Amino acid sequence: MKVVFISNFLTHHQVPFCIEMQKRLGDDFKFISTVKIFDWRLKLGFKDLDAKYDFVIKAYENETLKEKAKELALNSDVVIIGSTTDELIEERLKKDKITFRYRARIFIFPNGFFKTILNKENLKLFYNRHIKFRKNKNLYLLCANAYGPKDFNFLKLYKNKIYKWGYFLESTKYNIEDLIDKKEKNSKVQILWAARFIKWKHPEIVLKLAKNLKKDNYKFHIKMLGTGVLEEKIRKKIRKLKLEDVIEVVGQVPSDKVKYYMENANIFIGTSDSQEGWGVVINEAMNAGCAIVANKKMGSVPLLIKDNWNGFMYSTYSDLENKIKLLILDKSKRQKFGINAYKYITTYWESGIAAQNLLNLFESILYKKDFNVKDGPASKA
Numbered sequence: 001m002k003v004v005f006i007s008n009f010l011t012h013h014q015v016p017f018c019i020e021m022q023k024r025l026g027d028d029f030k031f032i033s034t035v036k037i038f039d040w041r042l043k044l045g046f047k048d049l050d051a052k053y054d055f056v057i058k059a060y061e062n063e064t065l066k067e068k069a070k071e072l073a074l075n076s077d078v079v080i081i082g083s084t085t086d087e088l089i090e091e092r093l094k095k096d097k098i099t100f101r102y103r104a105r106i107f108i109f110p111n112g113f114f115k116t117i118l119n120k121e122n123l124k125l126f127y128n129r130h131i132k133f134r135k136n137k138n139l140y141l142l143c144a145n146a147y148g149p150k151d152f153n154f155l156k157l158y159k160n161k162i163y164k165w166g167y168f169l170e171s172t173k174y175n176i177e178d179l180i181d182k183k184e185k186n187s188k189v190q191i192l193w194a195a196r197f198i199k200w201k202h203p204e205i206v207l208k209l210a211k212n213l214k215k216d217n218y219k220f221h222i223k224m225l226g227t228g229v230l231e232e233k234i235r236k237k238i239r240k241l242k243l244e245d246v247i248e249v250v251g252q253v254p255s256d257k258v259k260y261y262m263e264n265a266n267i268f269i270g271t272s273d274s275q276e277g278w279g280v281v282i283n284e285a286m287n288a289g290c291a292i293v294a295n296k297k298m299g300s301v302p303l304l305i306k307d308n309w310n311g312f313m314y315s316t317y318s319d320l321e322n323k324i325k326l327l328i329l330d331k332s333k334r335q336k337f338g339i340n341a342y343k344y345i346t347t348y349w350e351s352g353i354a355a356q357n358l359l360n361l362f363e364s365i366l367y368k369k370d371f372n373v374k375d376g377p378a379s380k381a
Contacts, residue, residue: 001025001362004072006032006089007082007102010049010056012255013280016170016351022055024355030076031056032069034084045252059088078362080142086128098138098365101129102165104277104299105148106155130157138365142358142378144278145299149381162381163361166300167280168351171287172259176342179289180335183266188219189328192265192290194258197228200275204230205317207237209269210247212321218328220246225261227252262288266334267327269320270294270301286310286345291337293323304349310340348376 003025005018010031021029033056037048050056059069073079073088074095081089082102092099106126133139134157141158142165143149149162183190195201203224210222224234224247231249238247253261258281262268268285270276274297282300285292292311294301305311312327314320327334347353357378364371373379 001078001359001366002028002072002076003078003080003359003362004030004032004076005080005082006034006069006073006084008035008084009033009037010053012046012049013167015049015053017168017354018053018055019170020352020355021359024359029055030072032072032088033058033060034069034088035060045254077366093133093136093139096136096138098140098362099136100140100142100163101158102142102144103148104143104145106151130155134158140365143381146302147274147299160380164303164379164381165377166303166349166354167278167283168349168354168377169280169283169287169345170352171346171350173346174289174342176289176339179263179342180338183264183289183338184331184335186264186266188221189267189334190265191220191222191267191269191324192225192261192285193222193269193271194225194253194261194281194285195270195272196226197230197234199230200273201226201228202271202273203234204237205271205320206269207234207241207243207247208317209321209324210243211241213324213328214243214246216325218325220328222247223261223265224249225251225253225258258284259288262290265290266338267291267293267324269324270298271320272298274298276300283345283349286341287350289338289342291327291334292341293320293327295320304345306340306344309337310344311337353377 010033018031033050050058057065057069059066070088074092078098079089079092080100080102089099140161143162144165152158152162193206197203206222206224213220235249238244262285268290270279270282272279272295276298279298279300282294282304292305293314296302296313296315301313305313307313312323314323354377357373361371361378363369
């Protein structure tokens with residue numbers, strides 16, 4: 001089976017999945033990169049990964065590679081297409097060949113629908129990607145967002161052809177009971193927040209939480225990882241509210257070092273709103289055995305968190321505060337959430353499982369085989 005994944009450029013979130021696909025398919029798996037990594041991503045510290053892996057074809061580099069990419073896009077058994085144009089797969093779609101689009105959701109913003117239909121260019125793009133070939137029986141959707149299927153179903157697109165998808169890690173294997181015991185040796189309950197300091201990640205919620213927990217005499221300490229346009233404002237507000245004893249803004253931390261902080265945290269909080277298409281920090285924190293409390297609007301949360309079993313979802317600020325207070329006081333629930341989070345993410349939502357589930361789905365379509373994946377990546381949405 002020949003499988004091609006087409007996207008703008010290779011990102012660190014896609015690497016573990018692509019490596020697992022190459023392990024299973026060898027040279028029959030390729031990642032086609034259509035544009036060079038954006039400068040603004042390089043300035044943020046992201047690496048150009050296109051040159052690092054031999055499964056990447058840099059279609060933007062020269063005509064020879066562009067022609068090779070076109071040939072693969074047309075003739076491979078299955079093509080997955082992410083955030084890029086349809087230039088490479090236009091002929092494939094016309095020939096009704098098995099193609100999977102890879103998308104989070106349409107209506108991320110409250111007015112997202114109107115931003116699409118009232119903007120000529122956006123409407124044209126949306127039509128070409130999702131409506132033009134809607135009758136193609138072999139066009140499917142991998143939806144990397146819990147709310148995406150509802151968006152597409154509302155528009156009667158990809159009927160009965162939407163499958164759960166997301167971002168996947170190469171899981172770190174722990175003796176989870178030993179890791180939980182290590183966390184419980186903290187003198188105070190350690191709470192971790194990791195995100196960019198931008199408006200829709202809502203770092204201000206962490207300060208409100210800290211202020212109220214301190215006022216009510218809870219024993220805790222919060223670390224905030226990341227940087228962004230709001231970082232200095234948040235630092236000033238911490239000083240103004242006299243919260244330096246309960247909050248530390250660590251700042252930017254390399255992605256491979258974030259795991260260290262998660263391994264030492266008892267609780268992880270995710271405060272992003274619906275603009276968070278996925279939120280891979282939830283995967284990472286679950287892998288590290290944290291008790292998760294996360295906004296249910298985050299794209300990954302309803303897929304990864306089984307409420308009150310491997311974490312908490314929250315809907316309002318008061319809901320968040322009450323659940324954090326409960327976890328600070330209830331050691332056994334913290335431990336249960338951490339253990340169950342680890343077991344769930346390593347059983348259902350890591351890169352090797354995602355790759356194998358997806359290949360099983362492809363085989364079921366290509367060769368009319370039964371497909372029995374009921375939970376996790378590639379299960380029916």
